[in-house]
Amino acid sequence: MATPRFLPHNRLDDLIRQLQAAGYRVIGPRLQEGVIAYGELAAATELPWGWQDEQTPGRYRLQRTGQPLAFAWATPTQGLKPWFFAPVEPLWRMRRTSDGFELAACLPQEKPLAILGARACDLAAVARQDAILEHDPHYQARRQDALFIAVHCTRPAASCFCASTGTGPRAMRFDIGLTELDTGFVVEAGSPRGRGLIEPLALAAASAEQLATAQKAVAAAALRQTRHLPPGDLAARLAAHSEHPHWAEVAQRCLACGNCTQACPTCFCHARSETASADDQTAEQARHWDSCFGELHGHLAGFQVRPETAQRYRQWLTHKLGNWWTQFGESGCVGCGRCLTWCPAGIDLTQEVAAILGEAA
Numbered sequence: 001m002a003t004p005r006f007l008p009h010n011r012l013d014d015l016i017r018q019l020q021a022a023g024y025r026v027i028g029p030r031l032q033e034g035v036i037a038y039g040e041l042a043a044a045t046e047l048p049w050g051w052q053d054e055q056t057p058g059r060y061r062l063q064r065t066g067q068p069l070a071f072a073w074a075t076p077t078q079g080l081k082p083w084f085f086a087p088v089e090p091l092w093r094m095r096r097t098s099d100g101f102e103l104a105a106c107l108p109q110e111k112p113l114a115i116l117g118a119r120a121c122d123l124a125a126v127a128r129q130d131a132i133l134e135h136d137p138h139y140q141a142r143r144q145d146a147l148f149i150a151v152h153c154t155r156p157a158a159s160c161f162c163a164s165t166g167t168g169p170r171a172m173r174f175d176i177g178l179t180e181l182d183t184g185f186v187v188e189a190g191s192p193r194g195r196g197l198i199e200p201l202a203l204a205a206a207s208a209e210q211l212a213t214a215q216k217a218v219a220a221a222a223l224r225q226t227r228h229l230p231p232g233d234l235a236a237r238l239a240a241h242s243e244h245p246h247w248a249e250v251a252q253r254c255l256a257c258g259n260c261t262q263a264c265p266t267c268f269c270h271a272r273s274e275t276a277s278a279d280d281q282t283a284e285q286a287r288h289w290d291s292c293f294g295e296l297h298g299h300l301a302g303f304q305v306r307p308e309t310a311q312r313y314r315q316w317l318t319h320k321l322g323n324w325w326t327q328f329g330e331s332g333c334v335g336c337g338r339c340l341t342w343c344p345a346g347i348d349l350t351q352e353v354a355a356i357l358g359e360a361a
């Protein structure tokens with residue numbers, strides 16, 4: 001690993017221009033409709049300078065900090081999922097011809113993405129989706145050349161618990177890693193591509209003091225997290241509590257709206273639908289995100305396998321925290337806290353799993 005460098009705040013645009021010149025479409029956090037969300041970034045001025053987020057179960061607010069920092073917030077509303085696994089997209093189109101029909105795949109033809117400000121939890125979620133969607137051509141078309149500029153978290157929200165899932169606050173996999181200090185960033189190269197983009201910037205080496213401050217800030221972010229997941233073999237522990245009365249208690253509050261699954265950066269359930277033109281000459285199949293909280297999702301062989309909300313909540317939580325281990329060898333939860341924040345009923349999976357397992361949250 002090359003020596004870490006220091007990028008002053010006023011040279012962040014040099015990095016953005018470097019990415020644009022290399023052919024990337026630069027995506028980064030922006031203030032949009034009262035939230036911080038990823039969007040296309042033309043210049044560093046579009047970053048959420050001087051803002052931080054307050055996130056607790058069922059609540060999201062932005063506050064001004066008065067500090068000239070671009071990344072003093074925790075997580076954007078959505079992770080990176082929609083940028084690679086589109087919420088809705090056509091898979092193929094068909095056209096009737098004189099001797100039959102023509103079928104054409106609708107593979108995305110887009111510039112490679114450079115994600116500036118990727119959080120550790122979201123990069124861990126991308127790694128989980130990489131494993132699940134490894135053979136999905138639509139996902140791979142967007143994902144294969146993507147470049148990640150991580151910004152290690154120094155200010156978690158109250159909803160965050162990535163330290164307990166082992167997925168943050170320091171990102172583990174990136175092309176370029178940044179830690180924000182008062183006047184700029186400690187910069188690390190995490191891949192040959194990242195190094196190739198940093199080198200032309202001719203940045204000075206980060207000082208020993210800057211490196212120590214960066215390290216302390218990320219370590220302190222882990223210590224500030226108050227939520228956690230229970231330890232141990234959650235697949236086995238949850239299976240042993242499949243009939244616990246707390247599932248029915250959560251169902252009294254759960255609206256089965258599916259917000260948690262839509263905001264979760266690892267959820268991958270989807271459905272397909274076909275439409276045909278009125279003249280019967282063309283047809284299209286599209287894929288869209290689905291949710292295990294939806295009625296149709298559990299409709300199988302003519303009947304509903306999970307008619308009750310309690311069963312759907314149990315399906316979601318036990319898959320995410322338990323059966324994901326059996327299927328993929330790791331947890332389906334990266335501790336981003338979005339399912340807490342964006343649940344209209346303020347349901348907190350860290351508290352619910354603790355109640356089900358008889359532990360203190």
Ligand code: SF4
Pocket residue numbers: 260263264265266267320332333334335336337338339340349
């Ligand atoms: S289950 Fe909740 S906290 Fe875990 S990754 Fe999904 S949205 Fe984030």
Ligand code: SF4
Pocket residue numbers: 253254255256257258259260261293342343344345346347
């Ligand atoms: S847990 Fe919350 S977000 Fe998820 S389906 Fe129930 S009410 Fe909606």
